[in-house]
Amino acid sequence: MRSYSAEYLDLTPPVHRGLKEIVDKSIxxxxxxxxxxxxxxxxxxxxxxxxxxxxxxxxxxxxxxxxxxxxxxxxxxxxxxxxxxxxxxxxxxxxxxxxxxxxxxxxxYDHWTADDILQSVLPEDLAEQHPSGFAMVGHIAHLNLPEEYLPYKHIIGQVILEKNSAVRTVVNKLQTIDDADHVFRVFKMELLAGVPDYVVSHMEQGCKFTFDFTEVYWNSRLQTEHTRIVDMLKPTDLVADPFAGVGPFAIPAAKKGCAVFANDLNPSSYHYLNKNTISNKVKDLIVSSNEDGRKFIRYVFRQAWDMPMPPHRPKEKGESRRAAKRPPAPALARWAPEHARKRITHFVMNLPQSAIEFLDAFRGVLAPANMGDRPLSGEYSDSGSMPMIHCYCFTRFLEPAEAEADIRQRVEAGMGHPLGEEVSLYNVRSVAPNKDMYCISFRLPYEVAFAAA
The missing domain is CATH 3.30.70 (Alpha-Beta Plaits)
Incomplete structure (x- = not known):
């Protein structure tokens, strides 16, 4: 027996074009x-x-x-x-x-979806391409409405709120990334519907993140990218994250076993990073700071050497249950200093608007002028021991070959040195009609790290 469509039935709701608010749902x-x-x-x-x-x-x-x-x-x-x-x-x-x-x-009203209702209430020229899609951040539905939909923003917010049980707050972003606070990447937003509660709890990669969405940068569309980077890390790695935000890279990496130096200039991001570190039980594996990214890049090599992180120790089966029944051991007794993690193996630089501008901070980071007389030969002895850098950026070039040429040229200019052979480029996503976000991963050139001041 074949399948048949419902083509003979009009399953659309009654049309009420131009409504700005739904007061009487019986219509x-x-x-x-x-x-x-x-x-x-x-x-x-x-x-x-x-x-x-x-x-x-x-x-x-x-x-x-x-x-x-x-x-x-x-x-x-x-x-x-x-x-x-x-x-x-x-x-x-x-x-x-x-x-x-x-x-x-x-x-x-209850029988139709948000798409159905919006197509019936918006003007005909706007109904077909109506913006019913949104990003979820905890209980907040986050929209980025085009200008022509702004006169109907409140009814759009109302319908999205009423048609999605997980949503308690609907907001509209008022700026693009170019217009937002350049330092903290914080967008201005307006409440369209629901309660003005902007502190969210958001799950990603098995980790719970708490933050005030109006005070920090968070992009749920980057979840796949967060996972991609964490998946390439080894549990034994020592990671540095100069633009850590509230921890979307740092905390899942620590959950995996990595040790992480996590930094963010935004005091609110730093506050919630610490809060999330504790709530996700990775406090022993994350050292946080609230500094300028360039300053962090310079001193984190010294910090890793002088305050080494504990070695990775795989958990034994049933260990978590046994550990809960006994008092914690003194921190210094848990691992021998000779097994400490001193060598930074990865930098994650998720500040696509300007991360390339910070690459000059790597010049001479391992030279005596920055590291003093610390005996580095056992850790940073050759090109293969240099950290991998995962640097995010935007490009206006949409053809892959042109995008790669543009990004490589800017990275090499930023470091003042050509890239080596270990380089890969990954197209993260399209952020605008003529703007793509990329991640370029490369090994820090030995000559850059040990360059004279």
Whole structure:
């Protein structure tokens, strides 16, 4: 038996173009006249299974099988009258002893999706491409409305709020990344619907992040990229994150076993980074700071040498349960100094607007002028022991070859030295019609790290 669409039925809500607010939801009530198959209740499962994707009507929040009394059941079909029943459907139902009866479905506001309602209330020239998509950050739905939709922003917010049970707050971003606070990457936003509660709890990579969305930078669209970088790290790695934010790279990396020096200039980001470090139980593996990124790059090599991080120790099966029953050991007794992690193996530089401008800070970071007389030969002895740098940036070049040439030229100019052979480029996402975000990963050239001042 073939499948049939509901092409004979008008399943759209009543049209009320130009509304700025929905006050009376009864205006969306609509009667839908269809036919139903009245069958022996004992055959309900058999018939429903056979017709599920072929002839039964499926409407949000509406049961398509109803009791009819006297041991009978009504199976609602996607046809307005008996004359339109396809022959194979009719033959099957008649063999099962079905009786065809008219049925009126009473639909209201609750039966339609946000897309359906917005298409019925926005002006016709805006309805087709209406912005019902949004990013979720905890309980906040975050929109970036084009200018032509701003007169209808509150009804858009209202519909999104009412049609998504996980949403309690709907906001609209008022700036682009270029116009936002250049230092902290914090966007101005306006409340469209719901409660003005901007402190969220957001889950990503099995970690819980708490932060005030109005005070820090967070982009849920980067979750895949956060995971990509963390997946390439080894549990034994020592990672430096100059622009750590509230910890989307640092905390999952520490959960994996990496030790991390995490820094952010924004005091609010630093506050929530510390809070998230504690709540995710990785305090022993993250050292946080609230400094300028360039200053951090210069001193973190010294910090890693003078205050080495504990070695990675794989957990034994059942260890977490045993550990909970005994008091913690003194910190210094947990690991031997000779096993400490001193050598930084990765830098994550997620500041695409300007991270390349910080690459000059790597010149001479391992030279005596920065490191003094620390004996580095055992750790940073050759080119292969230099850290990998994962530097984010934007480019206006959309062709991959042109984008690569543009990014390489800017990175090499920033460091004052050509890149080596160990280089890869990854297109993270498109952020605007003529603007892509990339991550360039490369090994810090030995000559740059040990360059004279």
């Amino acid at each position: 969306f009530r609509k009667d839908l006249n269809i036919i139903a198959a009245k069958i022996d209740a004992r055959k309900t499962q058999t018939i429903a299974r056979a017709l599920r994707d072929k002839a039964i009507l499926h409407i949000r929040s509406y049961r398509n099988v109803e009791p009819a009394g006297d041991g009978k059941t009504l199976v609602l079909l996607k046809f307005p009258d008996e004359a339109l029943l396809p022959p194979d459907v009719r033959e099957f139902l008649e063999k099962e002893g079905a009786e065809f009866v008219p049925y009126t479905m009473e639909l209201d």
